[in-house]
Structures are given as structure tokens and as C-alpha cells.
Amino acid sequence: MRNLFRRALPKVAGDAGQEAVPDLWVRCGRCREMLYAREWAEASKVCPKCGFHARLTISDRVALLLDANSWQELDPDLRPTDPLGFAPAGRPSYAEKLATESLDSGQSEAAAYGRGTLDGLPVSLAILDMGYFAGTLGSVVGEKIARAFELGIAERRAVIVVSASGGARQQEGVVALIQMAKTAAAVQALGAARLPFISILTDPTLGGVTASFATLGDCIIAEPGAVIGFAGPRIIEQTTGEKLPPGAQTAEFQLRHGMVDQVVARRDQKAIIARLIRLFSHATQPAQDPTASASTPHGEPRVVATAGVQ
Amino acid sequence: MSVVLDFERPAAEIRTKLDAIEKQYAANPTPELDAQRIDLRRDFANRTQAIYRALSPWQTVQVARHPLRPQTMDYAIGMCTDFVEFHGDRVFGDDRAIVGGPARIDGRPVMLVGQHRGRETRERVERNFGSPHPEGYRKAHRLFELAEKFGMPVVTLMDTPGASPGLGDEERGQGWALAANLATLATLRVPVVCVVIGEGNSGGALAIGVGDRFLMLEHSIFSVASPEAAASIVWKDAKFAPQAADALKLTAPDLLRLNLIDRIISEPVGGAHADPSAMIATLRSTVAGEISRLETIPTERLVSDRYEKYRRLGSWFEMAPPAKPAGSV
Numbered sequence: 001m002r003n004l005f006r007r008a009l010p011k012v013a014g015d016a017g018q019e020a021v022p023d024l025w026v027r028c029g030r031c032r033e034m035l036y037a038r039e040w041a042e043a044s045k046v047c048p049k050c051g052f053h054a055r056l057t058i059s060d061r062v063a064l065l066l067d068a069n070s071w072q073e074l075d076p077d078l079r080p081t082d083p084l085g086f087a088p089a090g091r092p093s094y095a096e097k098l099a100t101e102s103l104d105s106g107q108s109e110a111a112a113y114g115r116g117t118l119d120g121l122p123v124s125l126a127i128l129d130m131g132y133f134a135g136t137l138g139s140v141v142g143e144k145i146a147r148a149f150e151l152g153i154a155e156r157r158a159v160i161v162v163s164a165s166g167g168a169r170q171q172e173g174v175v176a177l178i179q180m181a182k183t184a185a186a187v188q189a190l191g192a193a194r195l196p197f198i199s200i201l202t203d204p205t206l207g208g209v210t211a212s213f214a215t216l217g218d219c220i221i222a223e224p225g226a227v228i229g230f231a232g233p234r235i236i237e238q239t240t241g242e243k244l245p246p247g248a249q250t251a252e253f254q255l256r257h258g259m260v261d262q263v264v265a266r267r268d269q270k271a272i273i274a275r276l277i278r279l280f281s282h283a284t285q286p287a288q289d290p291t292a293s294a295s296t297p298h299g300e301p302r303v304v305a306t307a308g309v310q
Numbered sequence: 311m312s313v314v315l316d317f318e319r320p321a322a323e324i325r326t327k328l329d330a331i332e333k334q335y336a337a338n339p340t341p342e343l344d345a346q347r348i349d350l351r352r353d354f355a356n357r358t359q360a361i362y363r364a365l366s367p368w369q370t371v372q373v374a375r376h377p378l379r380p381q382t383m384d385y386a387i388g389m390c391t392d393f394v395e396f397h398g399d400r401v402f403g404d405d406r407a408i409v410g411g412p413a414r415i416d417g418r419p420v421m422l423v424g425q426h427r428g429r430e431t432r433e434r435v436e437r438n439f440g441s442p443h444p445e446g447y448r449k450a451h452r453l454f455e456l457a458e459k460f461g462m463p464v465v466t467l468m469d470t471p472g473a474s475p476g477l478g479d480e481e482r483g484q485g486w487a488l489a490a491n492l493a494t495l496a497t498l499r500v501p502v503v504c505v506v507i508g509e510g511n512s513g514g515a516l517a518i519g520v521g522d523r524f525l526m527l528e529h530s531i532f533s534v535a536s537p538e539a540a541a542s543i544v545w546k547d548a549k550f551a552p553q554a555a556d557a558l559k560l561t562a563p564d565l566l567r568l569n570l571i572d573r574i575i576s577e578p579v580g581g582a583h584a585d586p587s588a589m590i591a592t593l594r595s596t597v598a599g600e601i602s603r604l605e606t607i608p609t610e611r612l613v614s615d616r617y618e619k620y621r622r623l624g625s626w627f628e629m630a631p632p633a634k635p636a637g638s639v
């Protein structure tokens with residue numbers, strides 16, 4: 001399943017999971033069908049033939065979930081350091097890898113967060129991106145996730161986190177490991193403020209991200225076909241010698257085992273999230289007189305907005 | 311059972327000589343033999359101390375995994391009284407890699423939870439070599455909540471190669487179980503003291519290792535991944551585990567220098583396995599002292615201090631935004 005993702009030259013569309021074909025066409029990473037690039041992009045990079053959800057960039061995610069022009073990224077200038085001086089003998093050091101990774105990907109880190117509105121609802125949104133260091137959880141990602149939750153608390157916003165990660169960033173050692181505790185604590189703080197956390201698991205969500213904030217959502221939504229699990233398939237096969245059955249560790253597998261609430265296709269995610277935030281927010285509002293609530297149609301964004309600093 | 315690690319050999323050779331002289335002296339206590347055995351004892355102590363002062367990270371890993379090193383059940387019995395082992399997660403089963411239950415330390419009721427690896431082959435297999443399944447973490451979760459309900463401080467002892475990575479573990483939500491423990495420990499309304507007694511690897515250790523105080527035995531290790539796992543990621547070959555151990559900064563002195571742990575607990579000369587009862591006594595008095603101190607802190611502050619402690623951990627910098635022209639707002 002992993003080798004669906006083949007890099008091809010020239011990189012036109014540039015997205016993992018899609019082999020770029022010169023000009024206007026892309027080839028589906030699963031069914032190999034040739035797709036008209038613009039239609040494919042307009043369908044949020046979902047194959048119209050087989051439903052394959054190719055990986056998205058941060059800006060793709062923002063366009064998918066938030067209202068037009070509402071995204072305001074915060075703290076984009078947080079940069080990683082090299083806390084351990086990680087220099088494995090005979091291999092590139094973390095400092096070297098950081099320099100080349102930024103050049104290759106044109107990104108400064110593996111997550112972004114900020115405020116925006118989703119169907120008019122004020123939200124705090126954080127997005128992980130496999131395109132930088134395999135989306136790994138290090139200090140900067142941990143800090144941005146924690147800040148996303150604190151933004152939610154400070155401005156009474158629901159928090160949405162879209163995960164895509166290979167796990168904890170080995171090169172930051174225990175500093176990375178502890179980000180799991182830090183982000184889990186931040187989720188708890190949001191819960192204490194009775195604000196909802198919607199966690200979206202996309203391909204792939206593994207290791208220390210699965211074992212921390214990503215699985216602590218009040219609602220967990222998984223994207224069709226996404227690989228989701230704690231130990232990666234390779235580690236399971238190496239450690240136990242057992243070959244994984246087909247379809248193990250997919251979103252659908254996790255749904256069957258009771259680990260996620262819904263598997264939701266991209267085109268339906270925004271509507272489901274909006275509905276959830278409105279349902280959860282209703283319960284956390286102070287009692288209102290019935291005429292006032294009757295005069296407000298269900299689903300209006302009044303609820304979260306009352307205390308929000310827009 | 312006697313296990314001599316490679317780098318302990320110079321000291322072990324002195325020990326062999328010493329044992330022979332002690333035997334001769336017992337049969338024939340001459341002043342010459344007495345002088346010899348006193349010299350040899352001193353040589354043995356000096357050599358052992360020299361070896362243990364200069365352990366490389368990879369040697370530390372060997373000590374942390376030493377088969378005769380005291381394990382959680384040794385502490386449960388030796389450091390506590392009235393220990394009652396609790397079994398099962400009430401959902402699926404009982405995981406033998408995590409043991410726990412209420413006990414007393416210096417007369418004070420506590421909730422003890424730790425990973426236990428086992429020694430004999432059969433026991434090690436039963437305990438999955440100290441790699442807990444999700445039901446182990448859910449048993450721990452149950453005990454944490456019991457501790458909060460009855461106002462008992464929690465003491466956790468970490469000693470695991472990592473959480474178990476099997477298909478069954480995935481089916482039963484290993485990641486979910488680990489995450490739930492992190493969240494619960496982060497806000498638990500009783501003091502939590504965490505100690506790495508052997509090997510503390512990855513989320514599998516951290517899931518019982520979030521608390522007010524995080525201590526490490528002098529020759530234990532704490533790491534984002536086992537050296538073997540890190541080596542297979544970085545070098546694509548687990549044989550590079552010694553090099554990975556160097557790079558990961560997994561020893562107690564390195565982690566204290568990086569402000570990632572609170573305190574190092576000294577081990578007896580030659581490591582905890584050289585004198586388990588002394589180690590157990592040291593840990594008992596250390597943990598008792600930590601608990602007494604934490605119990606003076608009001609609950610609200612205890613919990614907010616814990617949040618702040620984790621909130622601060624991380625290493626990043628903020629690039630200066632592009633300079634604005636003078637006079638702009």
C-alpha cells in the first residue's frame with residue numbers, strides 16, 4: 001500500500017499520492033486513471049473514479065475547511081532548534097537535515113495554526129503536513145498545537161486539528177516525546193473550558209501523534225483510506241513477524257474497531273464539523289429565555305461567537 | 311545467576327581473586343591474607359567506580375537492561391508494605407507487563423503502577439518482555455482514577471522497551487490507550503511521582519510517566535525510541551543501536567543537563583544490580599521525601615504547576631518578522 005506513493009519527475013502537481021503527468025493531467029495514485037488536473041483539484045484531490053484521497057497541503061486544507069479569506073495564520077515564524085545536537089555517526093545531522101528540508105519543501109515546519117471561520121463559526125485550526133519532515137511531532141509542532149488549544153480557550157473557539165504525521169521526531173529525542181504530554185495537557189485544558197475539539201485523522205496518522213492529541217478528540221473523524229495506527233506497518237511486521245492483513249490500520253479498520261466516530265469524505269467534512277460545533281456549543285451556553293432561542297434558527301453561529309474575540 | 315557485562319570484566323577479575331582470598335582467609339585467617347583481601351576489596355571498589363563513572367551511553371543501556379537489576383515487583387515488595395496487586399482493565403483482560411495497586415510507602419498509602427519485564431524466560435514471555443498491551447495501559451488508567459478518588463499519591467516506575475506493536479494491539483487501540491493516560495495524568499488531582507528504574511522508551515513509557523516530579527535512576531535510560539528502533543529509522547539497520555544511543559541523549563546526566571528531568575537518584579557503586587536492597591532503600595526514602603513535599607502544595611496549584619511544567623518544555627525560536635520601515639505602526 002505504501003508504494004502507491006511514487007515520486008515522479010517532473011513534479012508538476014507536486015502532491016504525494018499523485019504522479020504528475022506533464023501539463024493538464026494527473027494520474028490517480030491508486031487506480032492509475034488519468035484525471036484532468038483542474039477538476040481533480042476542484043474535487044479536493046479526490047479521484048472521481050475510485051475515491052482515492054490524495055494528500056493535501058496546508059493551503060488545500062484551509063480551502064477545504066474554512067470560509068474564503070477567513071484564515072489568519074498565527075506564529076508562522078516558529079522555527080526548530082537542534083536541542084540534542086543530534087549528530088548520528090556517518091549520517092546527516094539534524095541541523096543539516098533541517099537546512100535541506102526547508103529548501104526542498106519551501107516550508108518552515110510541519111504544522112500551521114491560526115484562526116478562521118468555518119460556515120461562519122469561529123474556530124482555531126491546526127494542520128499537520130507530511131510534506132515537511134514527514135509531519136513529525138517536534139517542538140515547533142507541539143508548540144503550535146498547544147497554542148491552537150490556548151487560542152481556542154482565550155477566544156472561545158472550537159478547535160480543529162487535522163493530523164498527518166509519521167509520529168514523534170526522532171531527531172529531537174525526549175524533547176519530541178514530551179510534546180505528546182504537552183499537547184495532551186492542552187487538550188484537557190480546552191475540555192475544562194467546555195469547548196469542543198474535533199480531530200481529523202488523515203493519511204497517515206501514526207506513532208506519537210496517534211498516541212497523544214490526535215486520538216483525544218471529542219469527535220474523531222477519519223478520512224477514507226487513511227492509514228491510522230500506533231506502530232507503523234513496517235514496525236509491526238519486523239517486531240512480530242506477522243504479515244498485516246489487507247486493510248489493517250485503515251480508517252475503515254479503525255471505525256470497525258470502535259476507534260473513530262466516522263469516516264467522512266472530504267466533500268462532507270466541513271458540513272459535519274459545523275453541525276458538530278453547533279451541537280456541542282449549544283450545551284455549553286448559559287440558559288437563555290425560550291423566545292430568544294426560538295427566534296434564532298438552529299445552526300446559527302450565535303453560540304460560539306458570544307464570548308469570542310473575533 | 312551471575313551476569314558480567316563486557317565492560318565490567320576488569321572489575322570481575324579482581325572480584326574472582328578477592329573471592330578466592332576470602333575463602334582462604336576464612337579457613338586460615340593470617341595477617342598476610344587479611345592485608346591482601348583488604349587491598350583487593352579496595353581495588354575492586356575503585357575499579358568498579360571508575361568503570362561506572364565513565365559509562366558510555368550504550369554501556370548505560372546495558373546496565374539499564376541488566377537481568378539482575380531490580381524491577382517493579384522487587385520495589386513493590388521491598389519498598390512498600392501492604393501492596394495489593396490489582397488485575398485487569400475491566401474490558402478485555404489483564405496485562406502482565408504492567409503491575410499496580412495500592413500500597414504503603416513509609417506508612418503512607420500510595421498507588422503504585424509500573425512496568426515489569428520478568429527474569430526467567432517463561433515469565434518474560436508471560437509479561438511480553440515488559441511491552442504492555444492496551445489493556446495494561448487501561449488498567450493503569452483505572453488505578454490512576456482510583457488514586458484520585460481516594461486521595462492517594464501516584465508512584466509510577468517505568469521499565470519498558472516500549473508499548474507492544476502487534477496487530478492485536480492496533481485492533482484494541484494502543485494509541486488511544488496511551489493518549490488517554492497522558493491526558494489523565496496531566497490533570498490528575500493528586501501528586502504524581504514518576505521514576506525511570508530501567509529502560510523508559512517512547513510513548514509506552516511516557517503513558518505512565520507524566521507527573522509533578524520525573525526522576526531517573528543514575529543508570530537508567532529515557533528515550534523517544536529504543537536505540538534499536540531509532541537505528542533502524544536513522545541508519546535503516548538496528549545494528550547501529552550503539553551509535554543511536556550516543557546521538558539520542560538518553561542518559562540521566564544528559565537529560566538533566568537538558569532540563570528534561572527533575573532529578574537523578576544515585577545507584578550503589580557498580581549499579582543497582584550490584585546491591586538491589588540498597589537501591590530499593592534509596593528509592594523508598596527518595597519517593598517518600600518527594601511525596602511529603604508535594605503533599606504540602608494545594609491541589610489547584612499542584613495541577614496548574616504540572617500544566618506549566620509541560621507547557622514550557624520544547625525548544626524553538628521565533629524568526630524576527632521582516633523589519634518594518636521606521637515610523638510605521
Ligand SMILES: [Zn+2]
Binds near residue numbers: 028029050052
Ligand atoms: Zn483513482
